[in-house]
Amino acid sequence: MSSDTRTVAYGEEEGEFYYHRIHRTKPFERNNHYHGTYEIYYLVSGERHYFIKEKLYSIRAGDLILINKFDVHKTSGQGDPEHERIVINFSDSFLGKGHPLLASGLLGMFSQDTPLLRLTIPEQDTVLQILNKMADEITERSDSYEYMLRVLLMELLIKTHRLIRSASLPAPASMNPLHQKITDVVKHIHAHHAEKITLQQLSETFFISPFYLSRIFKEITGFTIINYLNLTRIREAQRLLTDTDLKIVDIAEAIGFESLTHFDRTFKKIMKMTASKYRKFNSIS
Template sequence: MPHMEANAMTFGEEEGEFYYDRVHRIEPFERNNHYHGTYEVFYLVSGERHYFIKEKLYAIQAGDLVFINKFDVHKTSGLGDPEHERIVINFSDNFVSASQPLQPPGLLSLFKLDRPLLRLSPDEQQMMRSLFHKMEQEIAEQAPAYEHMLRILLTELLIRAGRMLDSAPAPAPVSNNPLHQKITDIVKHIHTFYSSKITLDALSSTFYISPYYLSRIFKEITGFTIINYVNLTRIRVAQQLLNDTDMKIVDIAEAVGFESLTHFDRTFKKMMGMTASKYRKGSGAG
C-alpha cells in the first residue's frame, strides 16, 4: 500500500518496477549524489532547486520536468528559499518494455539526449499535473488493473513530453560561475578517461589548478571527492558490463580502470552492498 500524508505520497521502490514519490519540504534538503538502474522523471511543483546531472548544473524552477537516464549521476540541492514540492517517478525497462501493448518506438529516447531539462508553458504544466493527479488516484484507490493504468499514464506522459521537447527551446545550464564550467570539464575528462590512471595531481596539471583548490571546489560543487567520483564512474560502467555482457569479472575490473581485482571487488562491494558476482546473478539488477 502507498504511504500517504499531507502533500506527500510514496509508492513502490526506487529500484523497482515503478516508484512514485511526492513530498513537500520546508526545511533545507540536499540529497547526496547518486544513480540507479531505473529511469527517473522529476517534476518541481513549487520552489526552486539546483540540479547537478551527469556533468552540468541546472537551475530548476516550478513547472520544470527533468529526465534522468539510467546510471546518470545526479544530485538536487537548494536554490534560494528551501521550501519546495516535487514529484519523482522511477521506472524500469521492464515496466515499459517493447512487449507491452501500446508502447510506441523511441518512447525512452528523451532520456538519452544531452538535454535533461524541459521547461513547460502554463498549459503544459496543467496537462502534466492532471496526469500526476490521475496517477495518484490510481495509487490511492488501487482499483482492479491499476498497475496497467499507471503504465498507460506514464506512457502518455513520455509521449507528450517527447512532443514538447521537439519544439521547446533548450534551457542553458547554470554558467554564471566559471568554476562550474571548470568542474564540468573535469567531470567530462573523468567520464572519458576513467579506464586510465587518474590522480589529483594529474588533473591539477591538466586543468591548471592547484591540487588543494581543485579538491575543495570539486567536493563543493559535486558533493564527491575526486577519487570517490572516479570510482563511482568506474563502478557504474562495471554494472552495465555485468548486466549487458559475458565478460569475465577480472576483465571488467581491468577495463574500467582498476589495477587489481581485489581493489575492484572491495570498491564494488562498498558502493553496491554486494560482490560483483552476486550482482551479476541478478540480486542487483534494477
C-alpha cells in the same frame, strides 16, 4: 488530486515503480546519487539547481526533468528554499520489455543531450493532470490501481515524447568559474577513467591546489574524487558486463583497476552484489 500539498509516497526508488510528491519549506539538498531506474522529476513550485552528470541546470516551476538510468544527479536550493516537486522512478520491467504499449524508441528520450524541458502553461497542465491522477490512484487504491499506474505512466511518456519536439530546451545555467572548473574536472574523469588518475595529476592539469580541489569537488558534486572515479568506472563495468562476454578480470583491467581484488571490492560496495551476480541477472545472452 485536490489542490493541497500533502506528501504522497509509493514504492521504492530502486523498485519497479516509485512516486513521491512533497512540499518543503526548509532548505533541502540531496547528495549526488544514481540508480538503475529511469527518473521523471517535475517541479510544481519554487526554484532549484539540478546537477546532472557534469552540467548544472537552473530549474523553475513547470520544468520537467528526464534522468536516464545510472546518470549521476543532485538537486540543491536556489534562493527561497520552499518548493514542491514530484519524482517518478520506474524500471524497464515495470512496463515490460516488448509490451505492446511500449512504443519503439520511446525511452530513448532519457538519453538526449538536454534533460530539461521548459513547458508552456498548457503543457504544464497536461503533465500535472496525469501526475495528479497517479496520486489519486495511489491514495484511493481502487481495484486494479497498479495497472492504471502503468497506463498513466505510458500516457505521460508518450505525451512527453511529443512535447520534446516543441518544448523549449534551456541551456545549462551560466556557471561561475568554480563550477566550471569542477565541470571540466568531471569531464576529464569521464574521458580518462581507464587511465591512472590521481589528485596530484588533476591538480597540475587544472592549476588548482590539491587540498582546494578536493574540498570544492566534494562540496559541489557530493563525492570525493576517488569515489567519483570509482563510480564512473563501475558504471562502465556494468555496461561491459551486460553488453559483452569479456572476462571479468579483463573488464577490471580495461576500466582502470590495477587488481581484480580492488575491482571486486569496489563493485560489491557500490552495487551491493558481485560482478558475476550482476552479469547473471543482466546479461543480454
